[in-house]
Amino acid sequence: MKLPETTTERIERKLDRKLRLIRVARGEEPADVVFKNATYLNVFSNDFCHGDIAVSNGLVAGIGSYRGIEEIDVSGRFVSPGFIDAHIHLESSMVSPAEFARAVVSHGTTTVITDPHEIANVMGVDGIRYMLEATESLPIDVHFMLPSCVPATPLDESGCALDYKAIDDLYDHPRVLGLAEMMNYVGVVNGDREVISKILASQAHHKKIDGHAPGLSGPDLNAYIAAGVYSDHECSNYRDALEKLQLGQFIMIREGTAAHNLRALLPLLNQQYYARCMFATDDKHPLDLLQGGHIDYIIREAIACGVDPVIAIKVASHHAARYFLMNNKGAIAPGYVADLVVFDDFRHFNIQQVYKRGRCVFAEGEVQPFTPAAVSPALSRRAHDTFRIAPVTAQQLSAGDLPVIGLVPGEIITQNLGQAAAPDPSRDLLKIAVAERHHNTGHIGLGYLKGYGLRQGAVATSIAHDSHNIIAVGTNDEDIAFAINRISALQGGIVVAEGGKVIAELPLPVAGLMSDAPLEEVNDLLEQAKAAAHRMGVSCGIDPFMTLSFMSLPVIPSLKITTQGVFDVDRWQYI
């Protein structure tokens, strides 16, 4: 066992770098790099200041008049602290953290705080460790909040269950900042001892606890906050957000692929309230990553809506750093990490250059090449081998009367449409199945789905919230079984199949959630699969895979389907 570093050892390790920083700040030695003639956002005086920014060993040494070994003239442009995504699940990008980093760093993002909730539901602590290793040595810093709800509900057959003891060691990792979104707000306000213990554990480590409590209000909200939940990213209206802010929560204004809360929460982005706000995306899918931008997109939108640029940029940088106690991030000042974004003007807000610890990581439209750290072989093998499921036969899927789940276009809530006896594509009545795939239990939940539109074949995915079993929908049992087995053979992914043939597919061999391929390739395969599903009948208003992914989340009313069958969320029982 390696003993923790002593104060003396730490001081020895840091002293020489600190002494050089001081000499550079005094002008006794040239800086590593100087950003000459910078007009930069001063997050302390809330205005744009002017000067040379001197950097030594990745830290800002001083601002004033400096010379450097390298000098970069940034006159005529603006410099901001790097942007921070306060809450995301990296797995939602379907690509490796390195590919994700490559995409967002070009948008000025230099730090994200991820909750590895999805992979933890598949691989437990190994999943968190995999993500920690896969996020070393990237051009962005990836910090972690430890998943609080694995499994998400007692109904879920996930790959793993984590109590506070299972994750306790991880709090000592320097990139772990706390406990991720406490979705089980019912458990919190009911005083569930195991749930409260998780909160107390994070507090014992002097770390944060993020919240997730859409619409929670009044005494229950007081209880949730008093328990120790410091933020919320589920506010979709101003009233909800203001109540939470007034009771002391930080508000993460979420604008991602699935949720768009910026416009509703614009009334927070003024002098009175903005100090308690940050930006977050929660999830970013491949197409949105490629075309939509990231935190820069939210800033641009906010400014276009009339928000003071100083406010927008501070919410995008300084405030998340402060909330998460990242003491030396989110500002351009002596001693701070030199994460810098150079942009053209407030209207276009084009990101021209990005510097991570003073090193150029993006310029002239190109992300600088980088070599991500390799994940240790054992952990990599483990992540690529997460399917424990015997081949499924059509016979296993045959059934008589089953409940019918009714899709609501554009929503993740569903309707209870009674019972049916068999699929009937002519009436848009499909069979839906969730096959347990972590422990080879042979559990397969069955039901019917109406409103999806598929007219032939089957669609399946191993991204199925939150336990990530295999969820499939189809017009006949043979195609459903084929699609499920194909996903198992791929070690995860998305499959569109018909008549024993793969029509389109996206392999996601990392925990059944992520690809090892480049983002562009993943996006192409995903879009091709989407197109195939739509050609086979899936209604145009429906995302064929994302919709399916949410059918297995047994906390959203009215009906959902798990490995145990169709569950009535309103009555909290299987039917």
Next chain:
Amino acid sequence: MKLPETTTERIERKLDRKLRLIRVARGEEPADVVFKNATYLNVFSNDFCHGDIAVSNGLVAGIGSYRGIEEIDVSGRFVSPGFIDAHIHLESSMVSPAEFARAVVSHGTTTVITDPHEIANVMGVDGIRYMLEATESLPIDVHFMLPSCVPATPLDESGCALDYKAIDDLYDHPRVLGLAEMMNYVGVVNGDREVISKILASQAHHKKIDGHAPGLSGPDLNAYIAAGVYSDHECSNYRDALEKLQLGQFIMIREGTAAHNLRALLPLLNQQYYARCMFATDDKHPLDLLQGGHIDYIIREAIACGVDPVIAIKVASHHAARYFLMNNKGAIAPGYVADLVVFDDFRHFNIQQVYKRGRCVFAEGEVQPFTPAAVSPALSRRAHDTFRIAPVTAQQLSAGDLPVIGLVPGEIITQNLGQAAAPDPSRDLLKIAVAERHHNTGHIGLGYLKGYGLRQGAVATSIAHDSHNIIAVGTNDEDIAFAINRISALQGGIVVAEGGKVIAELPLPVAGLMSDAPLEEVNDLLEQAKAAAHRMGVSCGIDPFMTLSFMSLPVIPSLKITTQGVFDVDRWQYI
């Protein structure tokens, strides 16, 4: 050796209280106490909100409509979070921490951050431990910053020298928040390895480092801040403060007994800058404590000068809590410590009631009785036995030609007035002596003082910055020797003597700095001693003892006197 508490032990210890907090917040159980109909400052939404404030076990459980075992109607008045003094040396009050607490809690102060610099210069780590023990169980919370400069300079013969290793264990104390004012800014910017190690040690413990750098600017200021100094309380003009704020330092606006910086720094107390400001006093002498108020006085003055009350009160409460990472202080919201101040209106700003962790500690003009924790006997004996000095004879004080220090009325700087051969009270030329009293070295520094005004006898004090040897001034060697010996016999204090008789005296037997007596008694003795000194000729514009205390501080130009003699600060040599 007691092993540190494990996460599991900590959770067990906290769980039941947390569960009750949640039940109270939900309204399932009555609160311990409810403040009914409160109009309270919401530091998050920056306005005054209305509701019942429910408290359980010293924490705010919820705000809304609540019932409690005890209910206190606060309608028609205002409620604010308790005030915080961001920087003080408790020893400056000359009374015990309990007496200090009794005085300031009536002014709405519920937390102070003290730097036990004075007692540490006498007793080293034992002095810090003494203050930690003497500040348990008070009606205010006393947090600590560890002295960074003991001795204050290499010239000082102090009782102790503390390097970073000597104080490292103390960072684990739950009330220690970091490293106190780094006065040795010359050492910092010159990259003194021992000095930088102290900063790195505090950073290694994830704690703050306070600054003290009057007038430091430009590259040197950049270096000082880059080294890791996060705040400054020495700003006496707006320009200096703005430069420090812009470079990332928090500004402690100081308004105490000696320094009055509020008016000069009023331009910081607006929307643009106030988020980075706090209030501090640095020192509070007995009379000022009794008559002047504390942080409430600064708020009242600021409001009278036109500062928005929301801004003034946040600077007085929330901001210090945030800076020092006191996560659950400085706000009225679920989970926060229920430190509450009830006041009448913004103009008079009369403090009517004060609650510490929900318990009344001040009401109707009376501080509620409390029993301070007893300091452990060994430590108490040690604190009352700090004089190691043999009796001084007049012969030891005789000398020929010596330098003359010229007082500048109202300043702590001095002038170099050449040499003299003997005291001559008719020309206001007195002898001044500093007698080493920690290690019985027999060192006595001698010189002459002009401008003090004494016409007969001698004045001496064991409060002599920063090493707290015995400093004495007099018209003749016999009276000086008598006064020094009397202070030694008292184990510290202030003495006015003539012709072998004590004319007035204030015993300060705790480390030669503090009394065990009530504040009123200490103040009476001190004022009587002042009056006696003035009757004996000390000029009316001069505080006889405070002036003397600063004569031994060898960092203020031009001439100062140490145990080694008169020191020329401008030329940095003894003369």
